[in-house]
Amino acid sequence: MFGVRSLIKMSSLNPLAMLEQRTAEADMLIEYLKEHVELLKENxxxxxxxxKEKKLLAENAKLQQDIDELKKQxxxxxxxxxxLDVSMPSVQCSSNAAPPQPATPAPSTTSAATVRSPPPSDNKMKPEKKEKKPQPAPAAGQDGIKVDVSRLDLRVGRIVTAEKHPDADSLYVEQVDVGEPSPRTVVSGLVKHIPLEQMQNRMAILLCNLKPAKMRGVTSQAMVMCASSPxxxxILDPPGGAxxxxxxxxxxxxxxxxxxxNPKKKVWEQIQPELRxxxxxxxxxxxxxxxxxxxxVCRAQTMSNSGIK
Incomplete structure (x- = not known):
């Protein structure tokens, strides 16, 4: 009876022992793999x-050739x-050095490379006079074209309708007739300054060649010109009969x-400070x-000596 029980107990422990042995083997295998990965990384x-070293050596050789050619020239x-004597320093290029600039020649009796010219004749050598080239006049603007008010497309317009911007409390959205087949949409930040009823069916001056810009989801195609202070x-009024x-x-x-x-040329930004x-x-x-x-002429209602924008 005792022998049977012992046999059953030993048979029940064998799977556990096998599992522990396999776990130990797995740990050893993981350690081996880690070491192998590290060796691969180092390699x-x-x-x-x-x-990289081969590339730098090739670049260094090419750089040395370029320097030698510059020295010859x-x-x-x-x-x-x-x-008579031209001293040229010997230049050695390291693999990570930048190309040196040719040195200014100076007389020297000890030189790495010396050129001797034939002795001068009895006639004294006169230094050549370099003709001064006329400098071009600086361009008036960044694009080489004069920058003045003639580059602005300013027109008389009539604000046909105006309404509050649906997504901005400080903006009006206007439909403006500037003499074209259809009105232009214009967005203006005038809510705090001009009552809505005064925006309807009124004459104004419009800047019409600004690049269209989206303002809170609505594209503005011109700008209403105004006398402005803090x-x-x-709004500027055109003359009667316009x-x-x-x-x-x-x-x-x-x-x-x-x-x-062109917004990149800053033409409007250069002209605007002169508008008053x-x-x-x-x-x-x-x-x-x-x-x-x-x-x-065009004028403001009451604002004198004020900026315009």
């Missing part, structure tokens, strides 16, 4: 360093100029406006009035 690093030029804004599409011109500033102002109302509320650029030919 990959060594290979990468060898490739410089020596030849100095020889033609009649310099606490007050007034109609939508009439051009605004400036005496002394002829020229055709850009089809569209004068002492009589007339809108001006450098003293020249905003004028509709044959009809009169």
């Amino acid at each position: 990959a690093t060594i290979q990468a360093n060898l490739r 410089l020596l030849e030029k100095e020889r033609k100029r009649g310099v 606490d007050k804004v007034e 109609i939508p599409g009439d051009k605004v011109t400036f005496q002394g500033f002829p020229g055709e406006p850009d089809k569209e102002l 109302t004068d002492g009589e509320c007339v809108a001006t650029y450098k003293g020249a009035a905003f004028e509709v030919t044959g009809k009169g």
Whole structure:
């Protein structure tokens, strides 16, 4: 009876012992794999360093050739100029050094490379005079074109309708007739300054060649010109008798406006500081009035000596 029980007990322990043995073997295998991965990483690093070293050596050889060629060219030029001795330093390039610039030649009796020219004749050598090339006049603007108010497409317009922007409390969305087949959509931040009823069916001056810009989801195709101060804004009025599409011109500033102002050239940003109302509320650029030919000048209602934007 005792022998049977012992046999049963030993048979029940064998699976557990086998599991422990296999666990130990698995741990050893994991450790072996970790060591193998580390060896592979080290080997990959060594290979990468060898490739980098070969590349640097090739670049160094090419750089040395370029320096030698520059030295030859410089020596030849100095020889033609009649310099008796030209000292050229010996340059050794390290694998990570930047290309050196050719050194300024100086007389020397101990030189790594020396060029001797034939002895000068009895006639004294006169230094060559270098002709001064005329410098081009600086461009008036970043695009090489003059920057003045003639590049702005300013027109008389009529605000047909205006309403609050659906997603911005400070903005109006207007439909403006500027003499084109269909009105332009214009977004203006005038809610705090002009009552909505005063925006309806009124005449204004529009800047029409700004690049269209999306403002809170609505694309604005022009800008209403206003006299402006930190606490007050007034829309500029065109002269009596002006109609939508009439051009605004400036005496002394002829020229055709850009089809569209390039925001990168900052044309509007350069012109805007010179736009002001004068002492009589007339809108001006450098003293020249905003004028509709044959009809009169544009002005603010009450704001004199104020900026315009």
